[in-house]
Amino acid sequence: MIEKEIKKLLDAKIITPLRYLKWIANLVVVRKKNGEIRLCIDFRNLNKCSKKDNYSLPKMEHLLQKVSGARVMSFLNRFSGYNKIVIHPEDQEKTTFTTPWGTFMYSNTPFVLMNAGATFQRDMDIAFVGEKDKFVLICHDDIIVFSNSHKDHL
Numbered sequence: 845m846i847e848k849e850i851k852k853l854l855d856a857k858i859i860t861p862l863r864y865l866k867w868i869a870n871l872v873v874v875r876k877k878n879g880e881i882r883l884c885i886d887f888r889n890l891n892k893c894s895k896k897d898n899y900s901l902p903k904m905e906h907l908l909q910k911v912s913g914a915r916v917m918s919f920l921n922r923f924s925g926y927n928k929i930v931i932h933p934e935d936q937e938k939t940t941f942t943t944p945w946g947t948f949m950y951s952n953t954p955f956v957l958m959n960a961g962a963t964f965q966r967d968m969d970i971a972f973v974g975e976k977d978k979f980v981l982i983c984h985d986d987i988i989v990f991s992n993s994h995k996d997h998l
Contacts, residue, residue, distance in 0.1 A: 846881065849882075850945055850948070853948075857951060857952070858927050859949065861948055862937065862948060863947070865940045867938045867940050868940050868941065869887050869939070869940065870941065871884075871885060884956065887939070887957055890939070896958060897962040899963075901962070902965075914991060914992060916991050916996075917989065917990045918989040918997070919986065919988055920987040921985060929952060929953040929960075929967060930951065930952055931950060931951060936951055937949055965982065972987075979991055979996075
């Protein structure tokens, strides 16, 4: 099962093989409630030596105030949205982990990096700068589109 997950990440170009490395993190396999597995990488050491990005994440109170009175809402989930953000090539090696099938590094952001949430939120806020808080709300990898009528919603 682990090999299948590694292949899925390789095929999606989220990870790439690496031969020579300076950094390495441990692979931790966690079984989900549905029986599938999730590959987790222990990036605690990398997170300890990273500078914290204090970009603020939206507060639930703000989100609820914005949608108050809306008659129509659509909820969109950017499934694995964090994995769409490319890591700077100079920093990719810092995400190295090893498995029985080889050593790999992330080319795209894994969720467990300390600043993944802040980076993703900033990118989404920039992408929706003209619409944000008018009829679009973004919270992590969820997008809420809201309006007062079906016509406006479309």
